[in-house]
Amino acid sequence: MPKTAPSDKTSKSPEYLAPVADYFKMLSEISRLQILSCLREGAMNVSEIGEATGLGQANLSKHLKMLTEAEILSRQPEGVAVYYKIDDPMIFELCELVCDRLYERMQQKAEKFKRLSAFGSSTK
Amino acid sequence: MPKTAPSDKTSKSPEYLAPVADYFKMLSEISRLQILSCLREGAMNVSEIGEATGLGQANLSKHLKMLTEAEILSRQPEGVAVYYKIDDPMIFELCELVCDRLYERMQQKAEKFKRLSAFGSSTK
């Protein structure tokens, strides 16, 4: 059996990759990351999130809806306010992995620059 | 010291979240996930990737450029061909986490459906 059949319905096919892409898409916007970052400390209502992030009310509302439909946040109305909280803590695991990786890269670049720079202190 | 100062230049501020969002953006498109999925087995040239994914040449070339500039792929010309390979294997770790999570959710939904369904075999 070849590694990949011609019309292969495995993990490589677009249909199976779509939900994965959609999940990452939720994490690919600064505003949504801001919201998630806020909620890391616990549940907040919309007004509080708006204040913390500086996002406009309608815009914020849309993002909250998207994140809730993606089952990353959960929604709980309380009186006239609505509280949102993290429902899928895995996002922080993902974010941390990426952050660590990006930091690693920066370190490596700084290291390389230091070594190659003709005027760096490493040449003394 | 309050948990979050008014004009706080910490991890919550947009500038710091941008590179994270950009990284996730690379993984938020089906076509790019297809490409990465192919290259999991090892280096391939553009024609091979094109055949495996069914993506058009120009489109593929653009995605490869993006992924290379994001330092997820590395590029190596060999004669007239150009081979690409995974340069940041962390993407697979991220994808696996998300896949596992999505699978978990589906399982839970199936479970819930089975329990709630009036005609399910669980009522016998």
Added chain:
DNA sequence: ACTTTATATAACTATATAGTATTCTAACAA
């Protein structure tokens, strides 16, 4: 009932980008 306040929704604009058709460049072969 009316008013206020909090959130959601609808309609719109502006921008980013996926995909495609076409042209360009560079390596190799005849």
Added chain:
DNA sequence: TTGTTAGAATACTATATAGTTATATAAAGT
């Protein structure tokens, strides 16, 4: 040199979506 092939770059179209303005809904207070 000329031709051929692989890949990149350019120009364009179409679509998705972030942000905004304005409106709607719904709870709580008067």
